[in-house]
Amino acid sequence: MRNSITDYALLLLLTVIWSTSFLLIKVGVETVPPFILTAGRLTIAALIFCIYLAIKGQWIPMHPQALLLYFVVGIVGNSLPFVLISWGEIHISSSLTAILMGIMPISTFVLAHYFVSTESMTRRKTVGVFFGFCGLLTLVGLPALLGLGDHILGQLSVLGGALGYSFATIFVRLQPAFTGYQMAAGVNIAAAMISMPLAFLFEAPFEVTPSSESLWAILALAIFPTAIASLIYFRVIKNLGATTFSQINYVIPVLGSIWGVLVLGEILEWNTFVAMFLVLCGIYFIQSKSGVQSKSDA
Numbered sequence: 361m362r363n364s365i366t367d368y369a370l371l372l373l374l375t376v377i378w379s380t381s382f383l384l385i386k387v388g389v390e391t392v393p394p395f396i397l398t399a400g401r402l403t404i405a406a407l408i409f410c411i412y413l414a415i416k417g418q419w420i421p422m423h424p425q426a427l428l429l430y431f432v433v434g435i436v437g438n439s440l441p442f443v444l445i446s447w448g449e450i451h452i453s454s455s456l457t458a459i460l461m462g463i464m465p466i467s468t469f470v471l472a473h474y475f476v477s478t479e480s481m482t483r484r485k486t487v488g489v490f491f492g493f494c495g496l497l498t499l500v501g502l503p504a505l506l507g508l509g510d511h512i513l514g515q516l517s518v519l520g521g522a523l524g525y526s527f528a529t530i531f532v533r534l535q536p537a538f539t540g541y542q543m544a545a546g547v548n549i550a551a552a553m554i555s556m557p558l559a560f561l562f563e564a565p566f567e568v569t570p571s572s573e574s575l576w577a578i579l580a581l582a583i584f585p586t587a588i589a590s591l592i593y594f595r596v597i598k599n600l601g602a603t604t605f606s607q608i609n610y611v612i613p614v615l616g617s618i619w620g621v622l623v624l625g626e627i628l629e630w631n632t633f634v635a636m637f638l639v640l641c642g643i644y645f646i647q648s649k650s651g652v653q654s655k656s657d658a
Contacts, residue, residue, distance in 0.1 A: 367599045374592040375608045379615035381585040382457065385446050388577040391570045394446035397578060398439060399552070399559035404582035405590070406552035409545035420546040429535055429543065434550030437528025438586075439558070441521035448521070451514030460515055461609055462496045464522040465489060468606035471530045479533075479603050488645030492610035495638030526606070532594060533602040544590035610639045 388397045413419055420426065449457055469489050473481035559565055570578075597605050614636045 364599075367596055370592045371596045371600060371605065371608065374589055374596065375611045376615060377584050377589050377592075378608065379612045380619060381581065381612075382449070383619055384577045384581045384585070385449055388574045388581065389446055389450055391574040392568060392578065393563045394443050394450070395555070395559040395563045396565050396568055397446055397574075397581075398442040399555040399565075400578045401442070401581040401586050402438060402548060402552040402555050404579065405586040406545075406549045408583070408587045409541070409548055412541070413545055418542070420542045420549070425536075426543075426546060429532075430546035430550035431554075432531055433528045433547045435554055436524045436531070438547060438551035439555045441524040441528075443555070443558070444517040444521035444524070448514045448517035452518065457518050460518040461522045461613075462493055463519060464525050464609045465492060465603075465606040467523055467526040468529050469603050471526055472533070472602045475530055476533055476602060479601050484645050485603060488607070488642040490642070491638050491645060492607055492642030495635040495642060496610050496613060498635040498638060522609075525609075529597060529602045529606060532597050540594045541591055543594045544587075548586065548590055607639070607642060610642060611636075614639060 385397070392400070420430075445457070445461075448460075452460075466489055469481065469485065472479035
């Protein structure tokens with residue numbers, strides 16, 4: 361029971377950390393292109409992990425199964441989504457981005473049903489996903505849907521990033537147990553190795569003149585939503601399951617709007633509270649209750 365409470369507390373902490381990402385990315389891409397921003401945050405995070413491992417006198421496992429994990433999650437769950445979402449945010453609104461990111465919990469829910477034996481699709485979980493998506497729509501408002509079709513490539517870019525997160529989540533869920541910090545270190549190192557050449561291939565890092573705000577945003581992205589979040593990410597997926605974990609994509613926009621109030625002085629609207637209520641209802645329904653679900657729920 362204590363471990364379960366700890367895992368949910370960590371899930372909440374991860375949600376709070378990741379809810380700052382869109383705000384930091386918005387600041388970062390003002391003067392730093394997406395590929396360079398992604399390479400910067402991943403390289404700094406990788407250096408943090410290398411220093412941490414050196415202090416502990418350890419290194420990451422290098423057997424084939426571990427290397428496969430590092431590079432699959434490094435590409436599909438880090439490098440690719442970071443670039444796609446950063447690029448997409450340049451061209452579409454943050455509210456539409458939030459809606460499009462809502463495909464992640466839904467696609468994870470469907471993939472988990474087919475690939476994870478302990479996370480089959482049930483009526484209860486379906487209701488939970490429905491509540492979560494309704495909460496997301498309540499937060500951003502139906503008018504945000506009017507932006508659909510305005511910049512197709514930007515929208516497809518964000519959708520691609522969301523689907524990447526789904527595939528990475530399922531892949532991690534299916535892997536045998538690895539030491540959390542070693543797994544996080546390996547994935548970030550692999551992602552940095554992939555993203556750095558791409559930054560030089562598609563953009564010109566030495567010609568960029570970033571503002572101090574963008575540099576601070578990249579540093580914050582590296583430390584919190586990348587390095588620290590990675591440590592939490594691998595634990596909660598294993599302990600709480602892919603479907604439950606994916607629901608944080610509904611909570612993140614709600615908390616993001618609260619950050620807007622605290623940091624940017626925006627006004628907190630009534631729909632934020634309604635959205636949070638709906639999202640929490642969704643998470644409640646998604647939790648499996650052994651002995652309660654009947655065969656008809658399967």
